[in-house]
Amino acid sequence: MTQSDEVYESSDRTLNDGETEELIAQAERTRTAALAQGRPDLAAKAQEVIDNLTSAHERLEQTHAEHGHARHQLQAARGELDEAQNEEG
Numbered sequence: 908m909t910q911s912d913e914v915y916e917s918s919d920r921t922l923n924d925g926e927t928e929e930l931i932a933q934a935e936r937t938r939t940a941a942l943a944q945g946r947p948d949l950a951a952k953a954q955e956v957i958d959n960l961t962s963a964h965e966r967l968e969q970t971h972a973e974h975g976h977a978r979h980q981l982q983a984a985r986g987e988l989d990e991a992q993n994e995e996g
Contacts, residue, residue: 930960934953938957
């Protein structure tokens with residue numbers, strides 16, 4: 908397994924394990940509770956956590972998609988190279 912394979916599989920697991928969504932849900936509950944207790948400072952911190960987690964998850968999704976596209980292109984190029992070498996040989 909190549910390093911590229913490992914990175915791709917790791918990001919795929921991270922995107923699909925539900926942990927980010929659970930952390931965001933916890934932060935949303937914290938924000939709601941803080942507002943109910945009259946603590947806008949804590950609610951703002953919870954919102955900051957939500958925003959940061961969401962942003963990081965979206966960046967990972969984008970990078971993962973780009974990585975997948977690059978892997979597909981590389982595989983296609985390798986196939987073309989193999990074809991060309993077989994035609995020569």
